[in-house]
Amino acid sequence: MLTLGDIAQRLGLELHGDPDLPIEGVCGISDDLPQHLSFVGRPKHARAARTSAIPAFIVRPGGLVDGKSCLVHDEPEYACALVAALFAPTQYSQDVAIHPTAVVDPQATLGAEVRIGPYAVIGRGARIGARSVVHATAVLMDRVVLGEDCVIHAHVTVREDCVLGHRVVVQPGAVIGGDGYGFVVHEGRHHKIPQLGNVVIADDVEIGANATIDRGRFTATSVGRGTKIDNLVMVAHNVQVGEDCLLVSQTGISGSTKLGDRVVLAGQVGVTGHLEICSDVTVLGKSVIAKHVLHPGTYAGIPIRPVAQWKKTVAWLNAQAKQADEDGA
Amino acid sequence: MLTLGDIAQRLGLELHGDPDLPIEGVCGISDDLPQHLSFVGRPKHARAARTSAIPAFIVRPGGLVDGKSCLVHDEPEYACALVAALFAPTQYSQDVAIHPTAVVDPQATLGAEVRIGPYAVIGRGARIGARSVVHATAVLMDRVVLGEDCVIHAHVTVREDCVLGHRVVVQPGAVIGGDGYGFVVHEGRHHKIPQLGNVVIADDVEIGANATIDRGRFTATSVGRGTKIDNLVMVAHNVQVGEDCLLVSQTGISGSTKLGDRVVLAGQVGVTGHLEICSDVTVLGKSVIAKHVLHPGTYAGIPIRPVAQWKKTVAWLNAQAKQADEDGA
Amino acid sequence: MLTLGDIAQRLGLELHGDPDLPIEGVCGISDDLPQHLSFVGRPKHARAARTSAIPAFIVRPGGLVDGKSCLVHDEPEYACALVAALFAPTQYSQDVAIHPTAVVDPQATLGAEVRIGPYAVIGRGARIGARSVVHATAVLMDRVVLGEDCVIHAHVTVREDCVLGHRVVVQPGAVIGGDGYGFVVHEGRHHKIPQLGNVVIADDVEIGANATIDRGRFTATSVGRGTKIDNLVMVAHNVQVGEDCLLVSQTGISGSTKLGDRVVLAGQVGVTGHLEICSDVTVLGKSVIAKHVLHPGTYAGIPIRPVAQWKKTVAWLNAQAKQADEDGA
Secondary structure, three states, X not given: OEEHHXXXXXXXXXXXXXXXXXXXXXXXXXXXXXXXXXXXXXHHHHHHHHOOOOOEEEEOOOXXXXXXXXXXXXXXXXXXXXXXXXXXXXXXXXXXXXXXXXEEXXXXXXXXXXXXXOOOEEOOOOEEOOOOEEOOOOEEOOOOEEOOOOEEOOOOEEOOOOEEOOOOEEOOOOEXXXXXXXXXXXXXXXXXXXXXXXXXXXXXXXXXXXXXXXXOOOOEEEEOOOOEEOOOOEEOOOOEEOOOOEEOOOOEEOOOOEEOOOOEEOOOOEEOOOOEEOOOEEEOOOOEEOOOEOOOEEEXXXXXXXXXXXXXXXXXXXXXXXXXXXXXX | OEEHHHHHHHHOOEEEOOOOOEEOEEOOHHHOOOOEEEEOOOHHHHHHHHHXXXXXXXXXXXXXXXXXXXXXXXXXXXXXXXXXXXXXXXXXXXOOOEOOOOEEOOOOEEOOOOEEOOOOEEOOOOEEOOOOEEOOOOEEOOOOEEOOOOEEOOOOEEOXXXXXXXXXXXXXXXXXXXXXXXXXXXXOEXXXXXXXXXXXXXXXXXXXXXXXXXOOOOOEEEEOOXXXXXXXXXXXXXXXXXXXXXXXOOOEEOOOOEEOOOOEEOOOOEEOOOOEEOOOEEEOOXXXXXXXXXXXXXXXXXXXXXXXXXXXXXXHHHHHHHHHHHHHO | OEEHHHHHHHHOOEEEOOOOOEEOEEOOHHHOOOOEEEEOOOHHXXXXXXXXXXXXXXXXXXOOOOOOEEEXXXXXXXXXXXXXXXXXXXXXXXXXXXXXXXXXXOXXXXXXXXXXXXXXXXXXXXXXXXXXXXXXXXXXXXXXXXXXXXXXXXXXXXXXXXXXXXXXXXXXXXXXXXXXXXXXXXXXXEEEOOOOOXXXXXXXXXXOOOOEEEOOOOOEEEEOOOOEEXXXXXXXXXXXXXXXXXXXXXXXXXXXXXXXXXOEEOOOOEEOOOOEEOOOEEEOOOOEEOOOEOOOEEEEOOOXXXXXXXXXXXXXXXXXXXXXXXXXX
């Protein structure tokens, strides 16, 4: 339990109101919880804030909420995220840094303050950077390199030779470095092409639960700095994802496709192989990208077209549908 | 091996025919197996039953099958499910209730007759209800609460503070309580919003293999009583799923959407965030729900429309396609 | 490190050029790596090969590349796959065949040269064929049968009574034999039908990371010889997949559907239940199969139609979209 004053001090924020206010967590305005801190992201939310049971808010300069204690920050939601970190609970408690049941190869190297949970397996020649946490049952195979301040959750598999940067977070069950889907036909049957490449993940990447990122066939599959990959996403072999991309849940990217920076693929998007998607492209959910995308912008559809075109097509199809319905009636 | 008489007695069913008939399992009519028990769900199946190699059937009152031994129940398929439970095989044998290799925090509490498999990990403050089974390698992190008569399969992860009710079944590899996909932009980059909420799952819920249910951002993601979630389904942070819903494989529900009761989403459906779907809505496979659904009924399409409209649209499109084909010929 | 001469000798290939050339790996032409061996699959690639930094290529008879050392094979890509196997790295090193932390039931039987990693769990009555490798944390439950020369990766779950053939490869996190999605309504609620069947996987099958193959309700779900299943694919209960099929990532097949041989389903395809898909059918990505497919050929669309028809429909729709766009302008 912290006071509002504690929080203001830790983040160096200007405080208006009661510094002794007890704060037991953060919440959204609609969560409407007493003894919590929330934020006013937009002026239109000020009224809901004022009438809520929430005692304190982070607000923009000049955005004080009548009758509430306030902290001031230019980016209230960002500041609220910083405060939330103060309330993060423990995930798996253990009294020792390296749990006695962890199998760490003698030829693996661990940085300072590394924590490893029960039944984690660290392969020969693996290197784990300072302050990284490897949770229970996670498996890092031979020669995996993990940067500093990473969090690898339970049941994650990182296969041999994959390289992860600093501050990478991998949610439970994700698989990094599984074999790519590569086969060659010989005498009418599919024969496996040994997948000798690896996966290289840059700093500040997050990978969602049960997502899969396949290793390259002969070289690397790569994910750029700051990119966030959601649950159950599939990134195939030799794909190159740029920086600060968002790949939303259940999206799939086929082999050897290249994404630029700040590409946003909403949920369940499919991308065929060997394509180039330029930077600053946003694609709405369920869409299919089957050709190169050379111009920044927002697209939608199966296959995609510019979103304005797509909306008109959908409206027109709905009209046709209603017409067909009336004709049928 | 049981006799038909044993089965009639255990379920208290009226028997017509040979009580000494040896029964080694249950099957569907099309499986056509000797020494098995099947059921006649609909009158039209009686002929196939009569001509099959199956010696015994569960039938409706008055639905006896000539030349076969029969048990009588108003709901033959349901009765067959009860019989099937008599033939369920062991999954992982061990001679002790708590396998010696399980890591159970001293501050975890286990109910009567709890069974825990090898290499399972139970965190600090976790509570497991009577008769629940935690299979090999499953991980329950700090303060997880599990009700009575649950089955948690291999490689399941339940992250900190999540709460599961009674008789909950979680298939292998499912992840409950992974971080939601929540980021805030600061200086042009995506920064993680700590996900402080949890997942609350009511009684009699089943969760499929490798499905993922993310924890809420500040509050709870919730799944209502009796809801069945299939493999590889994604339920995002702060989603609220009602009671007795069916979410079929590879369906994805985006953040903060609310589903009523008895909502059926067929395979590969996508639902965008912050929507309200009322009770008694059924949506066909591959559809996209992008707006609130206020009226019960059956819908289909990308985006969805009432199924009758959608069928006419598809028929009309197929006609256009054929026309285009002929024009092209 | 091998020399080109070593490689020629091991594969029995005709060598033109420098047998002492050091080769440290294989690569694609576009990877353009020194000290690597690549292949010329098509005559049109010869020029890129000649101007690359790659010192050696596998080529078709008569396809020698000026200024490069060459090995000759009728199928260069296939030969390159054979060479790649010579460079496959270790995945998890251990000095003993059966890691001391593996839990192997005394009533399980292991063939010659079986290797089992740390924290793997082998159930009662399980049988593992000669030379198979079970990686760290993999779980094979009671009575699982695994053939010879199989590779089971980390965090794989094979549930009770499932049967895998020879040379089967299962990537990390895949679940074989989870309960099918089978429920029966009784008094308005969904009750579980115990899933008593199993999964039977033939020889030379590969199963991708986090894919799920459910056990049959009363009988078997089956996958035919040589079929390759990609990451995050869902194969539901009682599905029967033929031989040499390719099921690409995130495809889902509903219960009791039968696929013939050499069926190719591209990424994110959905197939409804109780259908028959004949042999030699190819379906493009994101398509939906909702009816029986009786004729070999290539199909696409939601729902599918012959690909030529589908292409014309898409072209026609795009024209409509542009028109709608101009009208709107």
